[in-house]
Amino acid sequence: MKDSPMHDTSTTAIRSDRLSALRTQMLAEAEITSVQNQSLIQSRREQICEAALSLFLEKGFAATTIRDICARSGVNQASIYDYIANKNDILRRLLNQLWFREDVSTLPIILLDENLSLEDAFEKYFRESWSMKRDGTLLAYRCVPHMQAEDRRALHAREFAVMKDLSDQLAPRLGMHSDDQRLDIVANLMVFLSAFGPMRDWLIRDIPDEVILRTISAGAAAMVRSLADQTQT
Template sequence: MKRAIGGNSAVTTKDDSYTREDPGIERVKRIRNPALVRERRTQLLDAALELFVEKGYHRTTIRDICARSGINRASFYDFVQNKDDILRRLLYRMHHPERPESNGEPYDPASLASFEAYLIYLFEFAWTENREVIQLTYRTAGDMARDDLGEVLSHDAALVDRVAKGIDHFYDLKADDDRVALIANVIVFLNAFLPLRGWNLRQFDAAYLAKTLARLVTDMIGTLKTGAGSEAQRRQA
C-alpha cells in the first residue's frame, strides 16, 4: 500500500530559504557557501526529476538519486531533507518560474512590455523547462498528503491571481468584470496543457507554440471589451 507523499510541515516561499521544521536543517545551515548549496541542490532536484518521471516517485530511492546526481549519500542531507522535500521543491519551482536576472523572483507581468510577452515567456518556460515537473505533479497528485496538495493548489491559485493582475494592468477592463478570472484560469490551464499533450506536440518548436498560444489568448482578451459584458453586467441589464 502506498503511503501519502509528505506530511505536516512548515515551508517558506523562496526556494533558497525553503525549509521545513526538521532537525536535519541544521546540517544545511552549516554550509556557508550559498552558491554551492544552490548548485548541489539543483543537481539533486534535476536528477530526482528524471528518475521520478522514469521510474515513478515511490520506486525511486535516495540511493538512485545520489547515483544519478553524482552526490554521495553522506552529503545528500546537507542540501535537502529527504525525498518528500525534493518533491516539494520541484513543485515550488513549477509555480515560480524565475527571471534570470532576478535572484529567483518570479516574473511580474507588469514588468514586461506587453501581456503577450509575458504569455510567451510563461508558455515557453512550461514547454522547455517545466514540462517534466508539470507531468510529475499530475502523476503524484493522488498520492500527496492533504497539506501538500493544498500547497500545490495554493500556488496554482497564486499563479491565476498573478495572471489576472497582468490582464488588469494591460487591458482597460472594469474591476468587477468576472471574465478576467475566467480568462486567467484558461491561461493557467493552457500552461499545463502543453506538457500534458507533449506526446502529440513534439513536432512543434517551443517558440512557435508559445507565440501562437500567446497570440490566440491576447486576441481572445481583446474581444472582452467588445463582447456582451460580464455575467454581473448582463444580470443588471
C-alpha cells in the same frame, strides 16, 4: 496594435509589491545540521535532487525509492539523511528550484509592462515557461497527488494568488470590472496553457516551435479580448 493601458502608477506599484512578496514564499525545506561543511551539503544535495528529478519523471514519485535515488546519485544510503529529510523533502526542494524559480517571470509580472500587447506578453510568458520551467511543470503536475497536505495547501495558495493577480492585470486592459468571474476563469486557463509545451508538444514535434508559440499566443489573446467584446455588447 498595443492594448490601451489603463493602469495608474499607484495601483501598479501595489500589485508589483504584492507579486514580489508572493514570489518569496517557498515550500518549507527541512533544516538539517548534522553536516557543517556547506559546500559539501550543497554538492550532495545537487546530486540527490538531480537524480531524484530524473527518477520522478521516469518512474513517478510513488514508485521511486530512496534506494533508487542513492543508486542513481551515488550518495551512500547510510549518509543521505545528512543532506535531506526524506523523499518529500526532496520534492519540496525540487519544486522550489524548478516550479518557483525566480528567473522566470509570471504572466502578471510581464503584464506590468503596459507597452506589451497581449500577444507579445503571452508569447514572452509561454516562451519562458515552456523552455525554462519544462521539468518543473512536468514534476508539479505529476507529483501533486503525492504531496503532503500542507504542501498542497501552500502550492494551491500561491497558484490561486497568481491567478487573482493575473485577473487584476487583465481587468483594466479589457475595460472589465475586477469582480467579473470570467477573468478568474481566463486567468486560470492562461496558467494552464503554460503547461501546454511541456505536456503536449510531443504530439506535434514536426511543427516548428515558433509556429506553435505564435499560434497559441495569438489564440489566447483573441480569446481574452472576446471577453471585452462580450461585455460591451
